Amino acid sequence: MRESDTGSAGPQEATDLANKLESLKAILSELESALVAFSGGVDSSFLLRIASDVLGDRVVAVTSHSETLPPTELHEAKKIAESFGVRHIIVETNELCNPEFISNPPDRCYYCKKGIFLELHKLAGQLDLMHVIEGSNYSDLKDYRPGLKAVKELKVRSPLKEARLTKIEIRALSRQMNLLTWDRPASPCLASRIPYGSKITKEKLRRIGLGEQLLRDLGIRTVRVRDHDTVARIEVPKEVIPALLDKMRADRILNYFKSIGYNYIAVDLEGYRSGSMNETLQKDGHE
Numbered sequence: 001m002r003e004s005d006t007g008s009a010g011p012q013e014a015t016d017l018a019n020k021l022e023s024l025k026a027i028l029s030e031l032e033s034a035l036v037a038f039s040g041g042v043d044s045s046f047l048l049r050i051a052s053d054v055l056g057d058r059v060v061a062v063t064s065h066s067e068t069l070p071p072t073e074l075h076e077a078k079k080i081a082e083s084f085g086v087r088h089i090i091v092e093t094n095e096l097c098n099p100e101f102i103s104n105p106p107d108r109c110y111y112c113k114k115g116i117f118l119e120l121h122k123l124a125g126q127l128d129l130m131h132v133i134e135g136s137n138y139s140d141l142k143d144y145r146p147g148l149k150a151v152k153e154l155k156v157r158s159p160l161k162e163a164r165l166t167k168i169e170i171r172a173l174s175r176q177m178n179l180l181t182w183d184r185p186a187s188p189c190l191a192s193r194i195p196y197g198s199k200i201t202k203e204k205l206r207r208i209g210l211g212e213q214l215l216r217d218l219g220i221r222t223v224r225v226r227d228h229d230t231v232a233r234i235e236v237p238k239e240v241i242p243a244l245l246d247k248m249r250a251d252r253i254l255n256y257f258k259s260i261g262y263n264y265i266a267v268d269l270e271g272y273r274s275g276s277m278n279e280t281l282q283k284d285g286h287e
Contacts, residue, residue: 017169017172017173020163020164020165020169021050021163021165021173023162023163023164024050024159024160024162024163024165025050025053025054027157027159027162027163028050028051028054028055028159029054029055031055031130031131031133031157031159032055032058032130032131033055033058033059033128033129033130033131034051034055034058034059034060034129034130034131034132034133034157035059035060035061035062035120035123035124035127035129035131035132035133036048036051036059036060036061036062036133036134036135037062037064037116037117037120037132037133037134037135037156038061038062038063038077038081038088038135039063039073039077039135039187040063040073040074040076040077040080040081040181041135041181041184041186041187042167042170042171042174042181042182042184042186043135043136043137043160043167043170044134044135045080045174045179045181046135046160046170046173046174046177046179046181047133047134047135047159047160048061048080048081048084048086049084049177049179051133051159052084052085052086057087058129059086059087060086060087060088060089060127060129061077061081061084061086061087061088061089062088062089062090062091062120062123063077063078063081063088063089063090063091064090064091064092064093064116064119064120065090065091065092065093066092066093066094066095066096067095067096067190067202067205067206068095068112068189068190068191068205069189069190070187070189070190070209070212070213071209071210071213072213073187074090078090080180080181089123091119091120091123093115093116093119095111095112095115095191095200096200096201096202098111098112098115101115101191101200102199102200102201103197103199103200104191104194104195104196104197104198104199104200105196105197106146106196107146107149108146108191108196108200109145109146109147109150110146110147110149110150112147112189112191113147113150113151114150114153114154117132117134117150117151117154117156118154120132120156121154121156131157132154132156132157133156133157133158133159134151134156134157134158135158135160136148136151136158136160136161137158137160137161137165137166137167137170138160138161138163138164138165138166139166139167139168140161140167141161143274144278171183185221185222186274190205190208190209191205193208193224193225193226193227194208194226194227195226195227195228198227198228198229203261204227206260207225207227207232207260207261207262208225208227210260211225211232211234211256211257211260211262212224212225214252214253214256214257215234215236215253218249218252218253220236220240220243220244222236222237222240222272223235223236223272224272226268230262230263230264231262231263231264231265231266232257232262232264232265232266233266233267233268234253234265234266234267234268235268235270235271235272235273236267236271236272237271237272238270238271238272241267241269241271244267245267253265
């Protein structure tokens with residue numbers, strides 16, 4: 001199955017996909033009970049739905065909430081968990097109290113995930129749930145994801161990855177199951193918009209979240225506001241850039257972004273690409 005194709009698959013691809021789905025169900029069945037780290041994104045929503053189908057009321061969804069979460073994500077997560085009929089718990093976390101996180105090193109995500117999963121393990125014990133599981137998929141192994149180190153250290157299970165399900169396959173299965181999240185754009189934590197080494201602050205997270213929400217309100221689904229102190233570097237798909245520069249829309253964006261604290265507003269001509277902040281790591285010789 002091609003990375004750009006979430007439509008119909010050939011007979012062999014359909015068989016492979018069905019086999020992976022059965023493998024996922026078998027993995028979940030063996031767990032007996034689980035706490036699902038649930039963001040409301042494509043992967044964790046799919047995982048929660050299948051886990052609920054397999055384990056019933058022995059599944060609890062837990063969403064961590066902090067300033068790093070995009071403003072509308074918590075509301076969406078609540079709606080999805082409710083639609084699945086799954087018990088949903090919100091835990092408040094405060095990554096901004098962790099000096100290792102706010103200094104924003106290249107392995108920032110490790111410190112964030114470690115803190116969150118330590119809390120989830122405690123909660124799982126209190127709820128008498130045997131495992132903590134999360135939504136990393138097989139495609140994530142190709143990307144720079146330091147948070148996976150925390151997953152491994154704390155023995156958090158990643159059933160999608162264990163079943164070798166890729167991102168595109170998860171979208172395809174989600175579409176077959178009529179999950180509203182099947183084509184939802186990725187929405188990682190707001191700290192990922194801040195260059196490594198630049199301190200993460202509540203103010204930066206606030207203005208990133210507000211800026212991205214405005215652009216979504218203007219009909220742009222996939223967007224990143226990269227925060228370079230006084231400069232906002234806006235990434236949208238290349239085909240969307242001309243619409244972004246329409247005079248009325250551009251004036252609205254300029255005025256609003258300046259009102260929330262940016263002095264300069266730029267559009268990245270390379271367009272949106274996932275993990276663009278990692279490009280500097282590649283240049284510096286990091287994996």
